Amino acid sequence: MSEIATYEIRRSEIETYFDRTASDAWKKLTSDAPLGRIRASVRAGRDAMRASLLAMLPEDLSGRRVLDAGCGTGALAVALAKRxxxxxxxxxxxxxxxxxxxxxxxxxxxAPIRFESGDMLAAAHGRFDHVVLMDSLIHYEPDDAAAALASLAxxxxxxxxxxLAPKTPLLALMHRAGRLFPRGDRAPAIVPVAIDCFRDRLEAHPSLSGWSLGAERRVASGFYKSHGMEFVRS
Structure with missing residues (x-):
């Protein structure tokens, strides 16, 4: 099956989950509402990773066009607009x-934020100075994730x-147990990725010549494990 086909199948599954099954759960997760211990750890981890990704961007983004790909409830988009x-x-x-x-x-x-529902890779969104994908690639196989980055690049x-979701024994165990969310609103499977192998994949990708890896930051907060990476045009 082609990368395009597998990406589109996975995209459809993710759309169904976030739009029809768990939108209320994610609204609560990304708000200030009280949470149980597990979800509170996810919220804290996401807050830390959001700050890490923002630190990879210029403090002053005036005149810059930025894509928040997979914006969810918009916290990152708001932070970008404030810059x-x-x-x-x-x-x-x-x-x-x-x-x-x-x-x-x-x-x-x-005014400074244009919200749109649809495919984050659509060429109709135009060109950008910077792109941010926070937890937007974690449901895709490494080949599809690399192809998505090449498309945006x-x-x-x-x-x-x-x-990315880093491939660790603990993360694999947690996701096999399916404990991030109750059974009724469980997300599509997260795909743990071997970070070193993914670096090699990007460096060897024929459509990514002229790009190099920059800063990296891993966040581990209870049930939230995430690895942030920066890819910079040379």
């Missing part, structure tokens, strides 16, 4: 996009910051 960026925030879930748009309006940031002038 002066023109943000295109894309998510597969129309439900989460409506919620994100409302939250941005509450922050007075409707073709339309990116500066850098791409992204996360």
């Amino acid at each position: 002066g960026a023109e943000v295109v925030a894309v998510d597969l879930s129309p439900t989460l996009i409506v919620h994100a748009r409302d939250l941005a309006a509450g922050e007075g940031l409707s 073709a339309r990116t002038n500066g850098s791409i910051a992204f996360t």
